[in-house]
Amino acid sequence: MKQSLSFARRLAALVLAAVMLCVAVPAVFAEDAAPGATTIGGANTTLVPGEEENCLSWLFGSKDKITMPYLNIKGKGLRRNVSLDLVDCLVGITYTELGSIGSYVSASAAQEAWKAQAVAIHSYLEYHKQYGSSANALIYTPVEDIPSSARSAIRKAVESVKDEVLTYNGSVIDAVWSASAGYNTQTGVYGTCSSLDAWGSDVPYLKSVESPYERQYHEKMRRIIGKDYDYVEYNDSRTGEPYQSADTTHKDLGGFVQYNTLVSNGRSYRYIGQFVSSRYCFDFSTDATGVPCMYYYGFGHGVGMSQCGAVGYAAEEGMGYRDILKHYYSGVSIRTVGSGTSSGGGLFGWLRRLLGM
Numbered sequence: 001m002k003q004s005l006s007f008a009r010r011l012a013a014l015v016l017a018a019v020m021l022c023v024a025v026p027a028v029f030a031e032d033a034a035p036g037a038t039t040i041g042g043a044n045t046t047l048v049p050g051e052e053e054n055c056l057s058w059l060f061g062s063k064d065k066i067t068m069p070y071l072n073i074k075g076k077g078l079r080r081n082v083s084l085d086l087v088d089c090l091v092g093i094t095y096t097e098l099g100s101i102g103s104y105v106s107a108s109a110a111q112e113a114w115k116a117q118a119v120a121i122h123s124y125l126e127y128h129k130q131y132g133s134s135a136n137a138l139i140y141t142p143v144e145d146i147p148s149s150a151r152s153a154i155r156k157a158v159e160s161v162k163d164e165v166l167t168y169n170g171s172v173i174d175a176v177w178s179a180s181a182g183y184n185t186q187t188g189v190y191g192t193c194s195s196l197d198a199w200g201s202d203v204p205y206l207k208s209v210e211s212p213y214e215r216q217y218h219e220k221m222r223r224i225i226g227k228d229y230d231y232v233e234y235n236d237s238r239t240g241e242p243y244q245s246a247d248t249t250h251k252d253l254g255g256f257v258q259y260n261t262l263v264s265n266g267r268s269y270r271y272i273g274q275f276v277s278s279r280y281c282f283d284f285s286t287d288a289t290g291v292p293c294m295y296y297y298g299f300g301h302g303v304g305m306s307q308c309g310a311v312g313y314a315a316e317e318g319m320g321y322r323d324i325l326k327h328y329y330s331g332v333s334i335r336t337v338g339s340g341t342s343s344g345g346g347l348f349g350w351l352r353r354l355l356g357m
């Protein structure tokens with residue numbers, strides 16, 4: 001009786017698989033039916049219907065491709081439903097984010113920092129793909145545009161971690177990062193800001209943690225980041241006139257300015273183009289002539305992994321990418337997955353499990 005039930009179960013699975021293949025395969029190759037070019041964010045692109053997107057990847061459980069609802073491609077603008085080789089995608093974005101850091105840290109330290117960045121990028125992309133949101137803040141540099149020496153070194157790092165993502169309680173995380181977390185003037189240490197302090201949303205894996213190498217490695221990475229660490233200029237970007245007063249009473253617990261709270265002459269600093277972010281870790285005072293001055297200690301929102309800190313930990317303490325990631329993202333695990341499907345996923349992975357293979 002038990003053997004009969006097992007045989008019937010396998011036979012039903014095979015019949016169901018045959019039906020699903022008859023339905024799915026024609027749709028996979030219906031590419032000619034896609035609509036024409038559409039302008040999105042200034043870039044012309046061919047839109048792929050959602051029901052056809054990544055169909056082959058699902059069908060065969062492929063792990064070597066990743067498809068994103070939106071991706072900003074350097075030199076081409078924002079594109080929709082971009083499908084790329086997973087390694088190429090991670091190499092291109094990692095290069096945009098960290099560049100050729102191997103020129104000022106050891107080869108081994110650069111490898112660990114690139115690995116940490118690649119896993120964070122993969123996690124971020126998978127999170128935003130899963131929830132249907134846009135990851136257009138990331139810029140993908142086409143691999144053919146990356147200098148060959150940097151491309152080869154970054155590819156070596158990415159190849160070894162390409163299927164790894166960060167998870168919390170079994171779900172992939174929103175692995176945000178910033179260029180430099182900076183110095184927290186309230187706690188008196190260099191460190192990141194929690195999501196609660198920065199954004200008012202308490203995300204359990206985005207806590208404030210120490211990050212001691214902020215200034216040291218910001219100085220070395222300035223050519224990538226493109227901004228000075230300390231920034232003193234404090235003039236109205238419209239008139240060039242110095243500000244005479246400012247309200248800093250709404251500085252939050254993390255030492256970061258919240259949206260629409262730092263105001264001078266009736267204007268929020270969020271809308272002043274000369275500043276590097278809408279939230280800053282800062283000291284506010286006046287110069288020798290009494291003109292208000294802001295001294296910056298970070299670049300970006302300061303939440304999650306600090307790129308300067310990650311490079312510093314790898315270079316100064318020999319820290320591996322896994323420890324770097326677990327330091328900046330509290331309580332996370334590192335899991336091996338495919339690009340949107342788990343290992344052994346897809347129709348045939350499901351069939352193998354159903355048939356007990």
